Amino acid sequence: MALADIPRRRTRFDRRFDRIRALEEAGRLKHPTGSRLVRKFMSNRLAVIGLVVFSIILLAAIFAPLLTPWDPTKINLRAMLQPPSWEHWFGTDKTGRDVFARVLYGGRISILVGLGSAVVSAIIGVIIGCYAGYVGGWFDAVCMRISEIIMAFPELILVLMLVSILGQSLSNIMIIFILGGWCGIYRLARASMLSLREEEYVQALRSFGLSVPLICFKHILPNALGPIMVNITLSTAAFILAEAGLSFLGLGVPMNIATWGNILNVAQDLGVLQNNWWIWLPVGTTISLFVLSVNFIGDGLRDATDPTQQG
Amino acid sequence: MLAYVIRRVLIMIPMAVAISFLVYVGLDATPGDAVSFMLSPEQMSGANPERLEELREALGLNQPLFVRYFIWLGGLLQGNFGYTLTGGVPISDLLARRLPATLELAAVALVLSTVFGSILGIISALRRGTATDNTLTVVGMVGVSIPEFFFGLVAITVFALNLGWLPVGGRSMPQYVTFWDRLPHLVMPALVLSIMMTAGVMRYARAAMLDALNKDFIKTARSKGLPEWRVNLLHGFRVALTPVVVLIGFRLPALIGGSVIVEQVFQWPGVGSLFVLSVRNQDYPVVMAIALISVVTVLVVSVVIDVLTAIIDPRVRLGN
Numbered sequence: 323m324a325l326a327d328i329p330r331r332r333t334r335f336d337r338r339f340d341r342i343r344a345l346e347e348a349g350r351l352k353h354p355t356g357s358r359l360v361r362k363f364m365s366n367r368l369a370v371i372g373l374v375v376f377s378i379i380l381l382a383a384i385f386a387p388l389l390t391p392w393d394p395t396k397i398n399l400r401a402m403l404q405p406p407s408w409e410h411w412f413g414t415d416k417t418g419r420d421v422f423a424r425v426l427y428g429g430r431i432s433i434l435v436g437l438g439s440a441v442v443s444a445i446i447g448v449i450i451g452c453y454a455g456y457v458g459g460w461f462d463a464v465c466m467r468i469s470e471i472i473m474a475f476p477e478l479i480l481v482l483m484l485v486s487i488l489g490q491s492l493s494n495i496m497i498i499f500i501l502g503g504w505c506g507i508y509r510l511a512r513a514s515m516l517s518l519r520e521e522e523y524v525q526a527l528r529s530f531g532l533s534v535p536l537i538c539f540k541h542i543l544p545n546a547l548g549p550i551m552v553n554i555t556l557s558t559a560a561f562i563l564a565e566a567g568l569s570f571l572g573l574g575v576p577m578n579i580a581t582w583g584n585i586l587n588v589a590q591d592l593g594v595l596q597n598n599w600w601i602w603l604p605v606g607t608t609i610s611l612f613v614l615s616v617n618f619i620g621d622g623l624r625d626a627t628d629p630t631q632q633g
Numbered sequence: 634m635l636a637y638v639i640r641r642v643l644i645m646i647p648m649a650v651a652i653s654f655l656v657y658v659g660l661d662a663t664p665g666d667a668v669s670f671m672l673s674p675e676q677m678s679g680a681n682p683e684r685l686e687e688l689r690e691a692l693g694l695n696q697p698l699f700v701r702y703f704i705w706l707g708g709l710l711q712g713n714f715g716y717t718l719t720g721g722v723p724i725s726d727l728l729a730r731r732l733p734a735t736l737e738l739a740a741v742a743l744v745l746s747t748v749f750g751s752i753l754g755i756i757s758a759l760r761r762g763t764a765t766d767n768t769l770t771v772v773g774m775v776g777v778s779i780p781e782f783f784f785g786l787v788a789i790t791v792f793a794l795n796l797g798w799l800p801v802g803g804r805s806m807p808q809y810v811t812f813w814d815r816l817p818h819l820v821m822p823a824l825v826l827s828i829m830m831t832a833g834v835m836r837y838a839r840a841a842m843l844d845a846l847n848k849d850f851i852k853t854a855r856s857k858g859l860p861e862w863r864v865n866l867l868h869g870f871r872v873a874l875t876p877v878v879v880l881i882g883f884r885l886p887a888l889i890g891g892s893v894i895v896e897q898v899f900q901w902p903g904v905g906s907l908f909v910l911s912v913r914n915q916d917y918p919v920v921m922a923i924a925l926i927s928v929v930t931v932l933v934v935s936v937v938i939d940v941l942t943a944i945i946d947p948r949v950r951l952g953n
Contacts, residue, residue: 368771471652474928478890479908483924486912487659563780567894570782571909589786590898596794606783614778621774 362626369622375615379608383429392420394427394580406600413600416588425605428580431492432609435575436562439499444554446500447507452538454508455515462512469505477502481564485573492575495568499561507553514546548627555620559613566609582609637943641936652928653709656921657702663917714922719914724922728904735903738896739888741819742826743881749827750834751877757835758842758873759865769835776832781891785825785898792821822899826891830884838877845872875945882938889927 363369382389397417404414412421454462472480484498518524519542527537562582568574569583570590577584582605588594589602696704708715714724757769792799800818845851846869854864889905896905904923911919 467651470648471655474648474652474932475924476886476889476927476931478893479924479927482893482908482912483659483920486915486917486920487663559778563778566780567782570780571894571897573909573912586783586786592789592794595786595790599790602786606780606786610775610779610783613780614775617774617778 359626363622366622366625368618369626372615372618372622375611376619379429379612379615380433383426383433386423386426386430390420390423390426392423394419394423395578396420412604413598415585415598415601416594421585421601421604424580424585425582425608428582428585428605429608429612431575431579432562432565432582433612435492435496435499435565435581436558439496439503439561440554440558442496443500443503443557444507444550447504448511448543448550450504451508451511452515452543453535455512456519456534456538456542465508466512469508472502472505475502477560477564478567481568482573485568490573490576492579495565495575499564503557503561506557507550510549510553511543511546514549515542518542518545548623551627552620552624555616555623559616559620562609562613562616634943638940641939645932645936649929649932652932653706653925654702656925657705658698660917660921661698661701663915709925715918717911717919718916724919727907727919728922728926731902731904731907734901735892735896735905737815738819738822738826738901738903739892741823742830742892743884743888745823746827746830746834746884747877747881750831751838751874753831754835754838754877755842755865755870755873757839758846761843770839773832773835776828779828781825781829782894782898784828785821785895788821788825789898818899818901822895822901825898826888826895829891830887833884833887834877834880837880838873841873841876842869845869848872879938879942879945882934885931885934889931 397419406413412425415421415424450465454465475483480502481498484501485494488494488498515538524537524542527541532541565574565581566583566586569581570586572587574583575581577587585605586602586609589606594601712725714728716723717727753769753773757766760766799821846865851864851868854868855861859868892903893905893908895901896903897909900906904926908920908923910916911923
């Protein structure tokens with residue numbers, strides 16, 4: 323006999339519970355401003371500022387043709403090294419190319435490399451990590467050894483070594499980043515699989531006879547999504563910094579494609595450094611602002627998705 | 634304890650072997666003849682095709698991949714890294730000349746970042762939730778977000794080009810002998826290299842200090858009526874210090890990667906700038922040698938750190 327069926331006097335708690343249930347059925351219990359995650363994220367001032375700056379830079383890069391009439395690759399020898407003016411907002415570089423246009427169009431490539439590599443390596447890492455963590459066995463052992471080997475290399479050393487073997491091109495840079503980047507998320511996904519797969523609800527699902535992929539990706543993965551999202555944002559920041567560093571060394575994306583790092587490459591020249599600040603200072607600031615905003619977003623996401631900090 | 638050390642070392646060795654094998658496969662797959670980097674220029678010059686073939690045979694370069702790998706590994710263990718493709722200089726000589734500069738830079742940056750990072754982190758933890766703490770957290774975030782080379786460029790422009798206080802780059806003039814002569818050259822690269830790490834250490838030190846301050850013995854110390862500075866520094870800080878020092882091991886990869894870029898920005902004649910130069914010139918033997926050395930260093934340091942942690946904290950070695 324269920325507890326509810328035992329005859330007893332209705333108390334004020336029963337009445338209160340009925341009221342709550344009525345409210346819930348009427349759909350009025352939901353918080354007016356959306357889910358808890360969004361609310362917590364929005365109450366974090368730095369994260370919101372980060373999101374705003376991120377969106378501005380991203381939109382400016384996407385809608386670059388609307389914002390500037392100049393072609394980032396068009397050489398104009400009559401307008402070399404001009405300081406900022408109404409015509410050229412960030413001035414022109416050594417071959418007369420408009421720096422503002424180069425920063426905007428370069429942002430497209432830099433953000434593509436950063437975000438694209440982070441997302442692809444996250445997808446690979448999550449798929450391998452979920453499967454390996456849930457099933458275990460030799461596949462997991464092999465993946466673990468491979469990730470240990472990759473993670474033993476200092477990141478920049480591994481990237482430069484692979485650049486020297488594979489050669490420089492946009493797709494090679496992304497492949498190299500992905501090759502070095504999937505391990506972190508793989509380990510994260512694997513660790514949450516290992517801890518979650520013994521939970522009772524997973525055992526229940528298993529006893530219902532659900533297939534392994536269904537349990538892994540539909541029922542366990544959503545519970546591990548918080549740290550994974552945080553990791554994607556942080557590795558986006560890291561990849562953008564890495565691309566900028568590589569291109570600054572002249573070993574990243576080929577020089578004929580404008581990227582934030584490639585624009586900064588000319589600043590290795592002390593003359594440019596001293597006399598033509600407009601070539602390197604705005605783009606360096608843009609990189610820093612963008613990476614900072616991504617880091618703020620990541621931090622906000624970490625706080626918002628951390629279940630140990632309810633609020 | 635000894636068993637723990639032996640076990641950690643035994644785990645490391647297969648890793649090192651696997652990595653060196655992969656590096657050798659990479660080296661073997663790159664364009665260029667394996668003979669050219671195994672022989673000194675004197676042996677190479679004047680050698681006709683038959684003589685080269687004899688040399689290949691004598692060096693075992695016609696053997697299968699595995700045998701060649703072990704020949705190469707044997708050479709490495711005796712300090713023979715082969716010769717550079719550009720110029721035919723013995724790689725070990727080149728490294729021996731460049732390594733002191735890198736170690737000098739790395740050591741100074743490591744000390745600076747440890748000291749600044751732990752002081753700032755502890756201040757941040759002691760003033761938790763205040764404006765100071767929030768400011769330091771944001772500043773730390775800014776510190777990890779600005780690319781190192783951009784920091785370097787700004788520093789060069791301000792302090793070297795405009796103010797003229799410090800030299801633009803390089804390491805030493807012929808007349809410079811002691812460390813103090815070189816110091817002006819060292820200031821900017823070391824500070825720039827330490828900035829990113831300082832931010833990391835600060836974050837870690839703050840968490841460790843907060844953790845330590847929540848322990849019961851802190852409450853005991855306070856309830857005994859000890860002055861606040863004694864509680865914080867002598868009781869809290871001592872406990873928080875251990876993880877901060879252990880963090881040195883985790884900072885090593887960032888330090889190696891960072892020094893590659895910083896050495897390039899400041900024209901510091903260390904292993905990092907040699908690495909960039911070799912990647913540019915596609916001098917694969919040098920690239921691989923440096924990559925291998927850095928990985929082995931990271932592996933060895935991580936074992937040393939693990940052992941140190943086990944000495945400090947008995948729970949680690951007994952837990953296994």
